[in-house]
Amino acid sequence: MDQFLFGAVYIIEQDYTQEEVRRDLSYMKDCGFNLVTLWPVCNPWLSQDSHQWIFTQTRQVLDVCESLGIKAILQLFGQNQAQEFMPDSALTEDMLVYDERGEHINENCFWANLNHPVVRDYMDRYFQEAITLLRDHKAVYGYDVFNEAHFRSDDPYTIQKYQEWLKETYGTIEHLNRVWHRRYESFGQISPKRRRSPYSIWSSIMPDLEYERFRSVTLTQICSFLYDTARKYDTTHPIIIDGTSAQILSGDVTLRNNDEFATAKIPDVYGSTFYPKSWGRNYRNTPWTMSMYYSVPAGAARKAGKPYMVNELQTHTQSVLTPGSEVTPQELYDWILMCMFTGANGMQLWRWRPFLHGYQSTGRGLTSMDGTPNERAARVKELMDLVRENGDLFDSFQVENQAVKIAVSYSSRLYFDAFLKWNNSFWSEDVEGWYRLFWNRGLNPEFTDIEDLEGEDAKVLVLPSALSISEAMAEKLTAYVERGGILIADARMGSVNEYGEVPAEGIPGRHLSRLFGLREVDVDSGHSFYMKDQCDGGEVESKDDGIPCNFMEQRIEVDEDTRILGTMEDGSPAVVLHPYGKGCTLYFNSFMGVELKKQNIPQVEQLVMDVITNRHDSLFTAEKDSRVHVASIRSEACRAILIINFNETEKEVNLHGLGDKIELVNLLTGDTAKVCGQAKLQIPGNTAYVYKCQEEFK
Missing domain, CATH: 3.20.20.80 (Glycosidases)
Structure with missing residues (x-):
């Protein structure tokens, strides 16, 4: 149609x-x-x-x-x-x-x-x-x-499929035994019923984690069966x-x-x-x-x-x-x-x-x-x-290319929850805090798959709570930064590989240590960190109150070319920026996203935006209230910007990076405005406006 x-x-x-x-x-x-x-x-x-x-x-x-x-x-x-x-x-x-x-x-x-x-x-x-x-x-x-x-069942037919999947994944029972620290002779002997036995998960989280990962695999297999079944009887629709x-x-x-x-x-x-x-x-x-x-x-x-x-x-x-x-x-x-x-x-x-x-x-x-x-x-x-x-706008359109992407995966979430023994997970809070930081500036992040980053071209990639990173993933992240990407991560990144094993050379492993210019020395909890203010002569300690290190923090040491942008109470590094190839990495030594979900932290938000705009100064961004939503789409004919004010009172929104000589047309009111680069708009309370961006005026 x-x-x-x-x-x-x-x-x-x-x-x-x-x-x-x-x-x-x-x-x-x-x-x-x-x-x-x-x-x-x-x-x-x-x-x-x-x-x-x-x-x-x-x-x-x-x-x-x-x-x-x-x-x-x-x-x-x-x-x-x-x-x-x-x-x-x-x-x-x-x-x-x-x-x-x-x-x-x-x-x-x-x-x-x-x-x-x-x-x-x-x-x-x-x-x-x-x-x-x-x-x-x-x-x-x-x-x-x-x-x-969705599908969840622990019946014999599903468990048999689990055993078959383990054989496909591990290849040999000897390989599985080495990773799991168990003593099976065949895959058919593996039952998930005792996967959480305390001294099994004490040796390896994999018996527990793999069954939960398999649940998603069998659902994907069911989806494939349903698709293939329907396609047998209709090759067109x-x-x-x-x-x-x-x-x-x-x-x-x-x-x-x-x-x-x-x-x-x-x-x-x-x-x-x-x-x-x-x-x-x-x-x-x-x-x-x-x-x-x-x-x-x-x-x-x-x-x-x-x-x-x-x-x-x-x-x-x-x-x-x-x-x-x-x-x-x-x-x-x-x-x-x-x-x-x-x-x-x-x-x-x-x-x-x-x-x-x-x-x-x-x-x-x-x-x-x-x-x-x-x-x-x-x-x-x-x-x-x-x-x-x-219709010229809405009949066929797509979202603007997103400058920021949050890299997640189902498996990544499972590793995080497994280390919490499946109780009181705050993984999604960490994700949400990072999402909120960029949403505050009109940069609504898109989600992408951390396990499939080949050719990723987003300007900024965020890795919240990425505890498990394989060597192959680390190599792709390195290639992303080398090409000019900005990579942001937080606490205990790369603590284990895909088998739940800590890197022998220490956290976060050799690839990520080089990429981020840091190594974990120890961990602590209950402290705060302080941002460094930027001035003409360099950096000085901020006089602002400390920012809580949510849940726990790492004690880290850094390479000589790593800039320290925030310090712990004792002066050790807390926030670090590391140039690498054509890009850079930014690292927070605590679960920064969790604190960002709780509250807006202007100095952290500004630091992140400064790191981005120093490399990309023409981004479309917005200055707005915390309950105002801004998003944009583009068709072949034109572009449109959506602004929703969820407040009961009028709010001002300042848009930046619009381009030169643009005419904004409010599709709801018919009002027009000629703008150059930026626009200041008043949005009534409890109102949604759509602005069509017309071609450049003369």
């Missing part, structure tokens, strides 16, 4: 009449929607027995979509297999998911074991019948074969797989096990789902958190070179008794724009009509219970009118 894809998930209910469906879809068309996701694809209420798949009502809905010019994604696998591929009557005990942590640990998820051969056979037959019957309908856009991809709301940032990363950088490589289109005010989340007062949350799957999609689609975005309350999950029309308006400005190729809302039954009864939706559009639908229509009127 030529227009930007936008719509909502439409649930096909067994009690809907054909007239009701046409009315609903007509309302959606009136709101500017040109895409829907339909679920469930099969209509079990029309079946004569539990093993029959009927699609009559779905075809009727597709007919209405075609008549209205709306395309439909067929969601083949959501999270209720009883309404999809797996009749409950066919499930035997050994086909069920088994979780070592308890029967209901996955209570919001599916219950059929996706690694069981019989379950997979049902999935194959279901895909074949659905796709073969519906693929030629003109309204079909593509297939979503795994919504919110795009196939979509959705991530799980930036799961790498969650409190317990092992609950859903989605390595998004691996998952995104599989489908034709990578999708995501977002719920900013659900399950305890509420990002209203911390918009940088919401921006970061949106950025993870977007970064994974771009790293994989795949189109990116937001397939679910929260529209209202969660259920009957969930105060705090309400969504105002303006919030929804803001959220949609924030998602679009992460580079989405399409967007859909969850959902069009509220739930009429089940746990989420009365929850979600853009309509009243009777299906008539409400004030949130009206606000979305306003936004879509704006989008459709500016």
Whole structure:
């Protein structure tokens, strides 16, 4: 389709009449929607027995979509297999998911074991019948074969796959025994049940860590199976797989096990789902958190070179008794724009009509219970009118090349959490603090994969809490800095290699020691450090209060060519800058990001920006309040800047690096301004403005 894809998930209910469906879809068309996701694809209420798949009502809905010019994604696998591929009557005990942590640990998820051969056979037959019957309908856009991809099970079929993966990973049992400090004779003897035995993890964290890493691997394998199965029956339409709301940032990363950088490589289109005010989340007062949350799957999609689609975005309350999950029309308006400005190729809302039954009864939706559009639908229509009127900008665009990237990986998170014995992880807080520092200046970081840095061209790369770095990764990081990159890292970087072993030559290992110009001498905790003020004659100790070294700090020694920019209370190095090749490295000896999440630290923020702007003085940046969001996109025809003021009062925003002789057009008000390099803008409270940057004026 030529227009930007936008719509909502439409649930096909067994009690809907054909007239009701046409009315609903007509309302959606009136709101500017040109895409829907339909679920469930099969209509079990029309079946004569539990093993029959009927699609009559779905075809009727597709007919209405075609008549209205709306395309439909067929969601083949959501999270209720009883309404999809797996009749409950066919499930035997050994086909069920088994979780070592308890029967209901996955209570919001599916219950059929996706690694069981019989379950997979049902999935194959279901895909074949659905796709073969519906693929030629003109309204079909593509297939979503795994919504919110995740899987966790400790059943025998999955453990067998774990043993096979270990053999592929380690090659020989002798190699595994050396790394794990265990005494197996074959991979078939390895069981994860005793992986956390105290004197096993005392010798090596790998028996524990590898099983948690495998959980993400088996999920990726399941995604590949689903993609390949769908592709067997349709070689034309795009196939979509959705991530799980930036799961790498969650409190317990092992609950859903989605390595998004691996998952995104599989489908034709990578999708995501977002719920900013659900399950305890509420990002209203911390918009940088919401921006970061949106950025993870977007970064994974771009790293994989795949189109990116937001397939679910929260529209209202969660259920009957969930105060705090309400969504105002303006919030929804803001959220949609924030998602679009992460580079989405399409967007859909969850959902069009509220739930009429089940746990989420009365929850979600853009309509009243009777299906008539409400004030949130009206606000979305306003936004879509704006989008459709500016097709030269919104029909095909991409985010600006991000100057800053945060390099993370699922494995990197696992190493960190394993050393905390999976309790009270603050890994995501460290990531968020660094994200916040750059977000404060309008430099919204993109996420990239620390294990796949070949040819990385970002101006700045940040490594938060990167405890485990292999020799191969260290070599790529070195090459990145040699080419001119700025590499920033914090505490205990490179403490272990990919096998959980401390470098024999000491932390952070020979490659990273040369690169950062430092070595760890010892560790301590409970202290503060002081930045050095810059002056014409050099550097002097700052008179500001000390900055807490969060959690712990390293005592480090540095090379002669390493500049000390901050010191501990005893004068030893705390913040150091090291030139290397055409680039440089900046290192903090404590978990700086954790403290940056707690509070803005102007002297740290300014130091980081000075290091960057000394090498790149033409960056697009912003001076703004801590609750103002700035982002930009670019189409072939023009560029646009989004500014959202989440405050109730008016705020001033100063934009820098706009280029010479630019005309800014406010798409909401029609106001124009001619600017040269920078602009000073007043943004009313609780308002989102989009500025189109016109070509240079004479």
